[in-house]
Amino acid sequence: MKIKILAVALLSVGLTSTNAQAQTEIQWWHSMGGALGEKLNVLADKFNAGQKDYKVVTTYKGSYPESMTAAIAAFRAGSGPNLLQVFEVGTATMMAAKGAIVPVAQVMADAKEPFDPKAYLPTVTGYYSDLKGNMLSFPFNSSTVMFYINKDAFKKAGLDPNKAPKTWKEVLADAEKLKAAGQQCVYTTSWPSWTHIENFSAWHNVPIGTKQNGMGGLDTVFSINSPLHVRHIGMLSDMAKKGLFTYAGRTNQGDAKFSSGECAMFTGSAGAQAGIKKAGKVDWSINFIPYHDDVKGAPQNSIIGGASLWVMGGKKPAEYKGVAKFLAFLSRPEIQMEWHTGTGYVPITLASYELTRRSGFYDKNPGADMPVKQLTNKAPTANSKGLRFGNFVQGRTVIEEELEEVFSGKKDAKTALDDAVKRGNEILRQFEAANK
Amino acid sequence: MEKRVVFRSAWLPYLLVAPQLAITVVFFFWPAAQAVWYSFQLQDAFGLKTQFVGLQNFAHLFRDHNYLESFKVTAMFSALVAFFGIAISLLLATMADRVLRGAMAYKTLLIWPYAVAPAIAGVLWAFLFAPSIGIVTYVLKGWGVDWNWIINGDQAMLLVVIASVWKEISYNFLFFLAGLQSIPKSLIEAAAIDGAGPARRFWTIAFPLLSPTTFFLLVVNIVYAFFDTFGVIDATTQGGPGQATNILVYKVYHDGVKAADLGGSSAQSVILMFIVIALTVVQFRFIERKVQY
Numbered sequence: 190m191k192i193k194i195l196a197v198a199l200l201s202v203g204l205t206s207t208n209a210q211a212q213t214e215i216q217w218w219h220s221m222g223g224a225l226g227e228k229l230n231v232l233a234d235k236f237n238a239g240q241k242d243y244k245v246v247t248t249y250k251g252s253y254p255e256s257m258t259a260a261i262a263a264f265r266a267g268s269g270p271n272l273l274q275v276f277e278v279g280t281a282t283m284m285a286a287k288g289a290i291v292p293v294a295q296v297m298a299d300a301k302e303p304f305d306p307k308a309y310l311p312t313v314t315g316y317y318s319d320l321k322g323n324m325l326s327f328p329f330n331s332s333t334v335m336f337y338i339n340k341d342a343f344k345k346a347g348l349d350p351n352k353a354p355k356t357w358k359e360v361l362a363d364a365e366k367l368k369a370a371g372q373q374c375v376y377t378t379s380w381p382s383w384t385h386i387e388n389f390s391a392w393h394n395v396p397i398g399t400k401q402n403g404m405g406g407l408d409t410v411f412s413i414n415s416p417l418h419v420r421h422i423g424m425l426s427d428m429a430k431k432g433l434f435t436y437a438g439r440t441n442q443g444d445a446k447f448s449s450g451e452c453a454m455f456t457g458s459a460g461a462q463a464g465i466k467k468a469g470k471v472d473w474s475i476n477f478i479p480y481h482d483d484v485k486g487a488p489q490n491s492i493i494g495g496a497s498l499w500v501m502g503g504k505k506p507a508e509y510k511g512v513a514k515f516l517a518f519l520s521r522p523e524i525q526m527e528w529h530t531g532t533g534y535v536p537i538t539l540a541s542y543e544l545t546r547r548s549g550f551y552d553k554n555p556g557a558d559m560p561v562k563q564l565t566n567k568a569p570t571a572n573s574k575g576l577r578f579g580n581f582v583q584g585r586t587v588i589e590e591e592l593e594e595v596f597s598g599k600k601d602a603k604t605a606l607d608d609a610v611k612r613g614n615e616i617l618r619q620f621e622a623a624n625k
Numbered sequence: 626m627e628k629r630v631v632f633r634s635a636w637l638p639y640l641l642v643a644p645q646l647a648i649t650v651v652f653f654f655w656p657a658a659q660a661v662w663y664s665f666q667l668q669d670a671f672g673l674k675t676q677f678v679g680l681q682n683f684a685h686l687f688r689d690h691n692y693l694e695s696f697k698v699t700a701m702f703s704a705l706v707a708f709f710g711i712a713i714s715l716l717l718a719t720m721a722d723r724v725l726r727g728a729m730a731y732k733t734l735l736i737w738p739y740a741v742a743p744a745i746a747g748v749l750w751a752f753l754f755a756p757s758i759g760i761v762t763y764v765l766k767g768w769g770v771d772w773n774w775i776i777n778g779d780q781a782m783l784l785v786v787i788a789s790v791w792k793e794i795s796y797n798f799l800f801f802l803a804g805l806q807s808i809p810k811s812l813i814e815a816a817a818i819d820g821a822g823p824a825r826r827f828w829t830i831a832f833p834l835l836s837p838t839t840f841f842l843l844v845v846n847i848v849y850a851f852f853d854t855f856g857v858i859d860a861t862t863q864g865g866p867g868q869a870t871n872i873l874v875y876k877v878y879h880d881g882v883k884a885a886d887l888g889g890s891s892a893q894s895v896i897l898m899f900i901v902i903a904l905t906v907v908q909f910r911f912i913e914r915k916v917q918y
Contacts, residue, residue: 254882254883254884257885258882258883258885261670261671261885264671264672265671265672282669282670282885285669286669286670286671286673287673288671288673289671289673436775436776437775438775439863439865442775445757445758446757449757449758451757580884580885580886582883582884582885583879583880583884583886586864586879586884589865590691590864590865590867590868590871591867593776593865593866593867594866594867594868596776596866597776597777597778597866597867599778599867612689612691615685615688615689619667619685619886619889622667622676622678623667623668623669623674623676623888624669624674625674
C-alpha cells in the first residue's frame, strides 16, 4: 500500500516537473513583505494566468539590503534570480556591475517588446537611466518624501487645520504655537538623510554631489556642506534644542510617532499614508515638503525613493524573452494603476496617472495625487534628477551618523557636514578604485 | 598507576578525529584564511574586478578617525558585558545553589535565555525600552528619567550592554552552578562550624575554588562580546546614535554584509582576529597565574 502511494507521488512529481519544463520559469527576488508582498503576488499571478509560455516565480528575500546581498552571493556562486528588486541606494553598485546585469532597454530591444522611456515620469527615468538616456533598470515601486500634519493638533493650538505650513519659516512659527499649546512632540521625521539631505537638495535645486549628483561619473565628490545645507541642519538642531523637533531614528520610526498622534508634524515617505490610514487615530493631511522661501528657484521638484527591477546577466535567451514580456506586462497602465492605488506608491507612467485620475480615485482619496504633483512640480534639473553615488549604503550611514552627532548636540552643523563630506568622499574614492 | 588507552592501528585515531578536524578546517580555518586573502584585495560587490592592493585596506582604516574611536567603544562595551555577565550570573548561581525547594524550576528559567537568538534578544529589549512605546520607558518617565536611547549615546550603550549580558547570563550561570556543586560540602561545613558567615565562606572558599571557571568564562565572555553581539546591535541601535555603539564587529557586519565592501570588511575582521588572539594570550599569560586549580 505504502509503495503504491509512493509510486503515485513520484509519478505526479514527474508529471508536474514535465509540465514545468514546457514553461520557462522566471525567478523574481523581491523585498515586499506583508500586504505589499500580497499585492506583488497578485501581479505575478495575473501575468501567469494570462499566458502559458512563462511562469514568474516570486521569492521574498528579506529587506532590501538582505535580498541584494543574497543576489550578490548567488551571483558569485554562479546562480541567482532573473529579476532582482534593488533599492535606490544600490543603483550605482548595480550599474557598475557590467557583467552581472543586462540593461532593461537592451532586454526589451532584443525581445522586440515595446518600451518607451518617455512614458515614465522624468524624475523616475532620470534616476534609472545612463547619461545617454538608456533605462538600465525597470522602475517598479517609487515614492517620495511628503509633509504630513495632524489637523486635530493644529485645531487645539488655535491654528487653521486646512492651512499647512508651506515654508520652514511657517513651520517654525506653527511649531512654537503647537509647543505652547502643550504638544509634546511637535515635528519628527523618518529617513533623515533621504529627507533632509537628498530631497532637501533637490527641492532647493542645489547639488548633493558634483558631476550631476554622481550621474556623470565615478569621480564625484559630495557637496552637502554648502551654506544652505549647514543652515538647514543648524535650524533642525536649534529646533531639537527648543523641543520643537524630536529625532526618531534612521529609518521609518517617525511613521509610528505620527500615526499614533504623538507628533503634530512629520516628514516621511508617501508610502506612510497606508499606515496612517490603517491606524486611524488622527485627522491628517498630506502636503508638499516645506522649503526656504529665500532660496531662488525653490521649490524645484522632489526625488524618488523605493526600488527598481534589475535584469541579471548570464541566463538563457528564452528566459530573457520571458522577462521582457513580463516587464511589458508591468508597464501596462491598468496594471500600474492597480499597483499605485493598492499600495500608495507613485504611479510611474504618465498614462497610469491619467487613468487613475479619470477613474475618480483622487476625488475619493484627496491628497493621493500630491506625491506625483510634487515629483513633477518643475522639469528636473541636474540637481533634482536623482543621485548616483557608489556604495551609498555606507555613504548614507555616514550622513546619518553625522546628523545624529548634530541632533545629540555633540557637533555643530558645519563640523558634522564637513566630516560627512570627508568620510563620504573616502567611500566614493574606494568605489571608484574598485570599479575602474 | 597511570592508565593509558593505546590504539593498535596507526590510522584509527586520525580517522576518529577526522570529522571534527574537517569541520574546524572547513568552517574556521578556511574562512579565516579567505578573510586574510580578501583583506589585501579591492573588489567590486559582484567580484567581477579584483585588484591586489597590499596593505591599502588597512591604511585606509587607520586613517579613519571613527574607526580608531570604535576601539574605545569596543573596549568599554566588552569590559561591561564581561564584568556584568560574570558578576550577575555568579550571584544568581550562588543563590540557586542554596535553593532547596523548586530548584529545578529556577535553574530551567535561568538557562532559558540562552536558547534565544541574539537578534531576537535585541528586539525584545528594544521593545521594552522603546523611546515612545516601551513599558520600561513609561516607568522611567514616571520617575522623571528622560529615556531616549535613539539620541542619547550613553543610554544606547546601556541598552546594548543589558541585552548582551542578559543573553550570556544563562551560559555563565550553568558553569558557575556546576562549579559550585563540585565544591566539597565538607569544606563549607567545616568553615561554618568555625563560625564563618555566608559572605566569608563565599569569598574565602567558594570564590577561590571557582577561579578556574571564572577565568574560563572571562575568556569566553570577552570573545562573545567581541564577535557575537552584532545581532543585538543590528536589531537595536545599528551602531548609533552617531558612533556611540559602533563596536568593531558591527562595522565588519555592516560593511561586509550590508554594504558589500568585502576588502574593507575583511581587513577589519583580520584586525579583530589579531586583537582577540592577543587578548587571549595575555589572559593565559598573566591572569591564569592567579588561578588556583
